[in-house]
Structures are given as structure tokens and as C-alpha cells.
Amino acid sequence: MNTPAAHDTPPPKPPPAPPLWQIVAARDYEVPADSQPATLQRRWRSLGRLLLGTxxxxxxxxxxxxxxxxxxxxxxxxxSIDWAPAARALDAQESLDADAHPPVRLFIGQPYCDHPAILTHWAHARDAVVLAPPDTEQILCADRRWLDELAPGTGRPWVLPELERCFLRHANGLDLVRGFLARALSGALGPGMIGCDSWALAFIERISPLPGTATLTLQAFxxxxxxxxxxxxxxxxxxxxxxxxxxxxxxxxxxxxxxxxxxxxxxxxxxxxxxxxxxxxxxxxxxxxxxxxxxxxxxxxxxxxxxxxxxSPQRADGExxxxxxxxxxxAPGIETPTLPAESGEDVAFLLHALLLHRGLESAVLGAVLPIPEGRLHSHLLRLQALDLLVREGTRWQVAPLAYHTVREFLRSRSYLTDSF
Known part of the structure; x- marks a missing residue:
């Protein structure tokens, strides 16, 4: 009787790769760590250049x-990134139920990950009502007609993709977002999903705590x-x-x-x-x-x-x-713009406001910052020339490749930063 050789046994198949797009509770977000050998290698090269000129x-x-x-x-x-797969991952995980507690979920968007697109895709898949944010005048005037128009009654879930567009860091710019969160989190609007930029959420949690709210986000790549x-x-x-x-x-x-x-x-x-x-x-x-x-x-x-x-082979027609x-x-390395060494509090206030609101228009920046108009305009143009800011339409934003520089600059000055 012939016994099969051990090497004839096929090797076990490796487990399938995990899904590329994963939605997790915000507390389960895992920042990937650089490999220790790579980190040590870069530090050694830097030390050699510094001490030996190598x-x-x-x-x-x-x-x-x-x-x-x-x-x-x-x-x-x-x-361009297609965010529909992320919306499908969210759809596979979340089942909004009027009897669920809490009835409202909060989806935290990381900078430049387009959470409005993810939630808009998700809303279409769920036949949910997409709520538009108030405009700037309504926010500054605390126009409660915007809140009154959010009355439930459709029997469908709702989605507010951009909570960061519902407030301004201004003495008169917080009433509407507080009123909306009070209604939504109490269940008065029925089951729904709120999208919010991570920087805006860090600020909102300081002015209007969100106890017991289920928070979701896209898992790190x-x-x-x-x-x-x-x-x-x-x-x-x-x-x-x-x-x-x-x-x-x-x-x-x-x-x-x-x-x-x-x-x-x-x-x-x-x-x-x-x-x-x-x-x-x-x-x-x-x-x-x-x-x-x-x-x-x-x-x-x-x-x-x-x-x-x-x-290369040749076809019949000779081609x-x-x-x-x-x-x-x-290309090697990761190139990032740098802030001028003399950057002071004006620049810090400006950059922080842009991140808290996921971009602002020039006129609105003048309302939320204690900086004279002429000096503010000069800062904007200078930072744009240094590739630290970009202008999309009428809205100024921190340039993606400058984000790491700006975040570290603000963190070093003890400014409020996001959790990602």
C-alpha cells in the first residue's frame, strides 16, 4: 500500500485578505505604526548627515x-477616490431602527476623506432624506426656521452629511447646532445619521457634549x-x-x-x-x-x-x-510645505479656523477671526504662495500636502486638534 508523501499534501490556503473598506466604532480606529527597522534607518541617515556630513x-x-x-x-x-465602497461598507453594518437606542448615529469624517460623499451615497441606498445645512446668514442670526423645517413625519430615515456647516466659531454662531443636536439626539427627528468632520467634532464636543452617541468612522488604511x-x-x-x-x-x-x-x-x-x-x-x-x-x-x-x-510580436498587417x-x-521621500519660522498667533488662528470648519470663505473668515481685513487677506495670499492653503471656488482650505505640517504646528502650540 502506497502512502502519499508528505510533500504531496497541498499547503493550506492563506486566509482571505480583510475588506479594504471597513467601518468601525471611533474608539477602534487604529493608527498604523511605521516599521521599527524603517524608522531606525531614517534616524540613522539623519544622524549621519548631521554629524558626519554624509x-x-x-x-x-x-x-x-x-x-x-x-x-x-x-x-x-x-x-479620484470612489467613496461608494465605503458607503456600502457603512450600509452593510448599520441598520437604523426607530426603536434603536440611540436612534441616531454619528459618522466622523477624517480630513480629505469626503464624508459628505460617503453619506450621500448611503442616503440614496437607504432612501433617506438628505438634510441641507443652514446658510451663513441663518447661522449668525440663529434663524430657527431652519430647525422648524426639520420636523419629522416622512417615515424615512434622515441624513445630515455636514454638521460642520451648521455652526461658526462666533458668539452668535452656535445656537442652531446646539438646537439641532438637542432635537436629533433626543429622538424627536426619528432615526438618522449625522456626518461631521473630525476637527469640527472636537470643537462641538466642548460646547455640546454628546453622551451615549454611537460614533463610527472609516478604519485606517x-x-x-x-x-x-x-x-x-x-x-x-x-x-x-x-x-x-x-x-x-x-x-x-x-x-x-x-x-x-x-x-x-x-x-x-x-x-x-x-x-x-x-x-x-x-x-x-x-x-x-x-x-x-x-x-x-x-x-x-x-x-x-x-x-x-x-x-514585440508583429501582426499580419506589419504593425x-x-x-x-x-x-x-x-519619487523618494514625502515632500511637505513648511511654515515660515516667524508664523505667529494670527497664522495659528487662521489655520485653526479653517480646519475647524473644513474651509471657509474670505468674508466668513473675517467674521470669526480677530484679524483686520487687510492683514487677513495678506496672510491668505502668502500662505497660498507657500502651498499651505488652496482655494476651491470661494472657500479657503488647508492644502492636503500641508496638513501634517499644520496639524503639528497647532499641536505644538496646544491648540485643540482632532483625534485622528
Whole structure:
């Protein structure tokens, strides 16, 4: 009787990768940690440059030789984030019930993660009523007609996607948000979902505590999740190479393993470090990723084109088929704008107000800040020139790539910050 050899037994299949989009209780949010070896390596390099004047080894591709990608190609390699999967994850977890206690959930949006889009998708899936926030005049005049129009009676759940648009940090700008929260959290409006930016929530909890409210948020993306999302096979036949080492960010056989996690944590230290730098925020990570993608120098592109022309198969009509994968270089380091050394309280007040309200218009900034109009305008233009602020339409916001700098600046001055 023949006994099968031990090596004939197929190896056990690895457990499936966890869902990319996960909704968790806010208390269960886990900020990804950078790997200890990578952290020590960066500190050692910094110490060597400081004490010995040494620098890193020559990179595989000097960043000055790399070229910016055309916007069309960049949009294909790093398309805008589709937040519908996050809404589906929320829909799979949450079942609003008029008898539930508490009847209202609070969804906390991390900066640049577009919680209004997530909740609008969710509202459409649940046939929920989407409540519009009051306008600036209604907020400053405490126009309670806005509250009266929120009376229940439709029998449908409701969603207020942007609680941060319902108040202003002003002596006359808090009545409506207090009145709304009192009605909503008492159950007077029926079952519903409130979306709120994390910075605005930190402020609101100081003026109107939210005891017993169930709070949800999008779970952090670690290095593995960023690898799966940013280098998804849908991006096409692309080889992402590290400009520092010249090595591929994904092993050559990763796409054939059938396991999305294959080699991700060991092959993509760049994305693991990016996840730690962004504190698990996928919206921020997306901006950094786009900023780091580069095309090969022109001479290298011409050489690759010649090799592809020579090695690729030929069709019956004589035209050759492209055989070589596209190479995209990932620039080393994480570049962030810096604040001027002389930045004082005016700048701190301004930046803090923009984060608390998820952006403000110039006229409204003048109402909530004790800064003369001329000086405020000068600060805005200067910070914009330094890539610390961006203007979208009429609303000023902290630039995504400057967020880490601004958050640390405010934290170092003991300003109220968010929990993410």
C-alpha cells in the first residue's frame, strides 16, 4: 500500500485578505505604526548627515531627471477616490431602527476623506432624506426656521452629511447646532445619521457634549491596504519602481499569487511609511501618491520604446504590438510645505479656523477671526504662495500636502486638534 508523501499534501490556503473598506466604532480606529527597522534607518541617515556630513547613496533615478506625468496619465494611474465602497461598507453594518437606542448615529469624517460623499451615497441606498445645512446668514442670526423645517413625519430615515456647516466659531454662531443636536439626539427627528468632520467634532464636543452617541468612522488604511488600493491591477500593465533603490514596489510574481497580500508588507516599505505618515488617512495618502509618481527620463523612454519595437510580436498587417510594461517611478521621500519660522498667533488662528470648519470663505473668515481685513487677506495670499492653503471656488482650505505640517504646528502650540 502506497502512502502519499508528505510533500504531496497541498499547503493550506492563506486566509482571505480583510475588506479594504471597513467601518468601525471611533474608539477602534487604529493608527498604523511605521516599521521599527524603517524608522531606525531614517534616524540613522539623519544622524549621519548631521554629524558626519554624509548623505544617502546615489538613488537609482535622480528626482531632477524624472518628469511629471501628464494629467491624463496621472488620472488613469491614480483616479479620484470612489467613496461608494465605503458607503456600502457603512450600509452593510448599520441598520437604523426607530426603536434603536440611540436612534441616531454619528459618522466622523477624517480630513480629505469626503464624508459628505460617503453619506450621500448611503442616503440614496437607504432612501433617506438628505438634510441641507443652514446658510451663513441663518447661522449668525440663529434663524430657527431652519430647525422648524426639520420636523419629522416622512417615515424615512434622515441624513445630515455636514454638521460642520451648521455652526461658526462666533458668539452668535452656535445656537442652531446646539438646537439641532438637542432635537436629533433626543429622538424627536426619528432615526438618522449625522456626518461631521473630525476637527469640527472636537470643537462641538466642548460646547455640546454628546453622551451615549454611537460614533463610527472609516478604519485606517495600513501599508497593505494602500498597496492593494493604489497599485490595483485595474491600473494596467504598470511596473512601479522605487526611484531610491530601483527595485519594484511589488514583487514580479505578486500578481500571479492569487493573494492580494503577497509580499505587500515587505515589498512596499514606501507605502507602509506613507500610511504611518498619513495616520491611516486614505484621502491624504492619495494626494501624496499622485505627487510622487514620475515618468522616466526621456532617454530611458526612447530606449524602452526601441526595445519594445524590436522584441514585440508583429501582426499580419506589419504593425508591432507593444510588449513592454510601462515603468512609473515613485519619487523618494514625502515632500511637505513648511511654515515660515516667524508664523505667529494670527497664522495659528487662521489655520485653526479653517480646519475647524473644513474651509471657509474670505468674508466668513473675517467674521470669526480677530484679524483686520487687510492683514487677513495678506496672510491668505502668502500662505497660498507657500502651498499651505488652496482655494476651491470661494472657500479657503488647508492644502492636503500641508496638513501634517499644520496639524503639528497647532499641536505644538496646544491648540485643540482632532483625534485622528
Amino acid at each position: 548623505d544617502d547613496a546615489d538613488p537609482a533615478q535622480a528626482e531632477a531627471d524624472l518628469r511629471a506625468l501628464p494629467q491624463v496619465r496621472l488620472a488613469n494611474l491614480a483616479p 495600513d501599508g497593505l491596504a494602500l498597496t492593494r488600493y493604489l497599485m490595483h491591477p485595474d491600473r494596467g500593465q504598470v511596473r512601479f519602481l522605487s526611484a531610491r533603490s530601483g527595485e519594484p514596489l511589488m514583487p514580479e510574481d505578486a500578481g500571479d499569487s492569487g493573494d492580494d497580500r503577497h509580499g505587500a508588507e515587505t515589498a512596499c516599505p514606501e507605502l507602509r511609511q506613507l500610511a504611518a505618515h498619513c495616520r491611516g488617512n486614505p484621502g491624504l495618502a492619495w494626494y501624496y501618491w499622485r505627487q510622487r509618481l514620475r515618468a522616466a527620463p526621456e532617454r530611458e523612454q526612447q530606449a524602452q520604446a526601441g526595445e519594445a519595437q524590436h522584441d 508591432r504590438l507593444a510588449a513592454a510594461d510601462e515603468v512609473v517611478w515613485v
